[in-house]
Amino acid sequence: MRADRLVSLVLLLRQRGRLTADTLARELEVSTRTVLRDIEALSAAGVPVYAERGRHGGFMLSPGFRTDLTGLNHDEALALLVAGSRRGAQAFGLGSALASAMLKVVDALPEGYRDTAAGRAERLLIDPEADLLSRRLVAEDVPDPIAAEVRRAVFAGHKLRIHYAAMDQTPKWRTVDPIGLVTVRDLGYLLATRSGTDRTYRLSRILAAEELAEPAQRPERVDLDRAWQERSTRFRTGGDQVTVVVRVNPARREDLVGTTLAVLAEEADADGWLRLEVTFQDSRHAEWALWQISTDAEALAPQWLRTSLRNRAAAIATRYGDSS
Structure with missing residues (x-):
């Protein structure tokens, strides 16, 4: 070094x-x-x-x-x-x-x-840390020792023991067979199998990693692009997904669509706004996405989402009410 x-x-x-x-x-x-x-x-x-x-x-x-x-x-x-950008290399600890x-x-x-x-x-700038609205593009931090240990196991074809913190769960140790590494929008993922079942792990949620001497059970060759597409399809079509009908200002359409899993239908309303039927990962994802767009979007269905957004807005209005 x-x-x-x-x-x-x-x-x-x-x-x-x-x-x-x-x-x-x-x-x-x-x-x-x-x-x-x-x-x-x-x-x-x-x-x-x-x-x-x-x-x-x-x-x-x-x-x-x-x-x-x-x-x-x-x-x-x-x-x-792998360096399409510096942040792309950063996602793998490189x-x-x-x-x-x-x-x-x-x-x-x-x-x-x-x-x-x-x-x-000096005349070229690729992937700056903030956009024109000064919104910082946050890349997740993966400690170099953890990233290096994961890379070694992937390249050597050895089993990998990771201490993983899944969302809303207590961190647990698990032993996996690593297949490859993928970076998407500055987020790094480990593609692996566990007991023969496909698993995808966010690198930033790996709290510790240890390469084992035992060979990994995996194919000799892999098409990572195809494997990622298959896992993405399963992710979009499984779990607790919710379908939402929403009206959106055309100027904010891309902001909305960029947060969804899929757009199922789209048509123009008489007033020029767009009416879309979209899917989100779960109820929390749907509420978060609509809240980001504020008054430039309106959830029409399901009713529980309208009620949740209304209650949230009412709580904010009460907090910032006239103190006099």
Whole structure:
């Protein structure tokens, strides 16, 4: 781990020039003290890194310094393969590997291309952390040790023991046969079987993980895309799903549809609003989705949903009533 960090430190200084210890610490996700120790180690190893004092000072490499530091390790190569975005790699605990790999990729470019590529990269922003309304796009946190243990079991084909916190249930230990990993909208999932039955686990709900030595019972090859589609279909058609008839302002249609499992029917009302028949995962999901759209949507059926939304709105109105 330290060797990779030292390589990343050298590449950061090569590509960006003078950088302060605080900036290096932030980029490498370590403490300032660790950066200073790494600088000393590089100097002792003969790397020409030196400090420049003053208000605009920092650490620099001697002009023209270059060495062959661009070999990708296993995790870095893997991160590039799955990294449609940094957050996609982050979902599998590969965010740091991706950052390190990209430094090596840039450093491997011919010098004339390197500056051009860096300049063009500044003109592109993919998947920012917030949209135009400043709503933060929250990616779930999966501790690196847990993500690494899950990855090892998946790639090695070994059974995996996980301490899993299912929704509204007490966390339990369970042993599964891991099949593959999937990321959807920054959420990571483990596809597995348990006692021969398909199971899907949210990575952020795995509290601890342990790769076992016993081989997993699973097919030699797998079509993850097909497996995910089959599980998604079973999820949408099973459980405690509810069907809702709703009127919605056309301007908010996509906001509504984006929260549903399926749209069963749709037609335009005389006033220009849309009338849709949609399904939700359960009653709580339906109430939450309609509440987000406020007065731009109206649940027409079932009656229990109208009553629930009315009672919720009345409670809010009472709380914020005229205090005078």
